[in-house]
Amino acid sequence: MVTLRLRLLMGLGTVLATMFTVQPAAAAPVLLENGNSWARVDPYSQNGHDIWVVDGWNFLMKEWFWYRVDGAGGLGHEASVDTLDTSPVVLAVDTSGDGGDDNLRLKYRNADQGLAVEINYNLVGAPAGSGRTDLAETVAVTNISNAPRTFHLFLYADYLLSAGFDTAVVKWPNTVDQWFAPYHACEVAVVPVPTRCEVGLVPSTLDALNDSLPTTLNGNAGPLTGDVAWGLEWEFMLRPGESYLISENRLLTMVPEPATLSLLALGGLAILRRKRPL
Numbered sequence: 001m002v003t004l005r006l007r008l009l010m011g012l013g014t015v016l017a018t019m020f021t022v023q024p025a026a027a028a029p030v031l032l033e034n035g036n037s038w039a040r041v042d043p044y045s046q047n048g049h050d051i052w053v054v055d056g057w058n059f060l061m062k063e064w065f066w067y068r069v070d071g072a073g074g075l076g077h078e079a080s081v082d083t084l085d086t087s088p089v090v091l092a093v094d095t096s097g098d099g100g101d102d103n104l105r106l107k108y109r110n111a112d113q114g115l116a117v118e119i120n121y122n123l124v125g126a127p128a129g130s131g132r133t134d135l136a137e138t139v140a141v142t143n144i145s146n147a148p149r150t151f152h153l154f155l156y157a158d159y160l161l162s163a164g165f166d167t168a169v170v171k172w173p174n175t176v177d178q179w180f181a182p183y184h185a186c187e188v189a190v191v192p193v194p195t196r197c198e199v200g201l202v203p204s205t206l207d208a209l210n211d212s213l214p215t216t217l218n219g220n221a222g223p224l225t226g227d228v229a230w231g232l233e234w235e236f237m238l239r240p241g242e243s244y245l246i247s248e249n250r251l252l253t254m255v256p257e258p259a260t261l262s263l264l265a266l267g268g269l270a271i272l273r274r275k276r277p278l
């Protein structure tokens, strides 16, 4: 009996070991979690960062990076960074010690393009019900060729705070705001100042990044209301071995301003009064 149990346990152990070794974690999107927030990032396709939840609500459709290399080695058009490397380094870590991964490091390398891109995410949630969450992001672009190259890095972001009635504006030089008054707002601050920006209606900017022509963002800073998405573009020259570092901080909130809360409360009372039977 003991032997049978032992064998069953060993069998179970083998099955579990097979599940964990055979199922390639490599192809799966990565989940990050912290406090009241979780996020999903697919490093293997231009789905990229496609879920960002605060207190049970997802407000993100897509946030990801595209690049273009001008001159020798370049494709002549943009491509998403996942196309650089079919087996990128993907490293998720629990830095807060609560058992859930909250930090993600991605490394893409492509000798033909002379380009290495490293992306780092750090998710900092807040207590449940607080309606806010933070995501810090850095991107490092390195020239791994043996000649100076001009690179373009594009950040594309499509948030969905309402059913297509958001307003987005690039507050030049380095902040983007998107909101659906009074509840949800997304604020993104970037360093260094981008070379160009573009606020557009889905899917115009994404189509331009995925077509076969070189794209320059059109400089429209908004404000624009609708199913909006926006892009930022950094253009820079790197000598061999040099890196360019971009950092951004994202803040997502679904809490009305105190003044708005009072107005809402008054509005609510008015509606209640109207609904009261005569």
Ligand SMILES: [Ca+2]
Pocket: 033, 034, 094, 095, 096, 097, 098, 099, 100, 101, 102
């Ligand atoms: Ca953690």
Ligand SMILES: [Ca+2]
Pocket: 077, 078, 207, 208, 209, 210, 211, 212, 213, 214, 215
């Ligand atoms: Ca293009």
Ligand SMILES: [Ca+2]
Pocket: 061, 158, 159, 160, 161, 202, 227, 228, 229
């Ligand atoms: Ca949108």
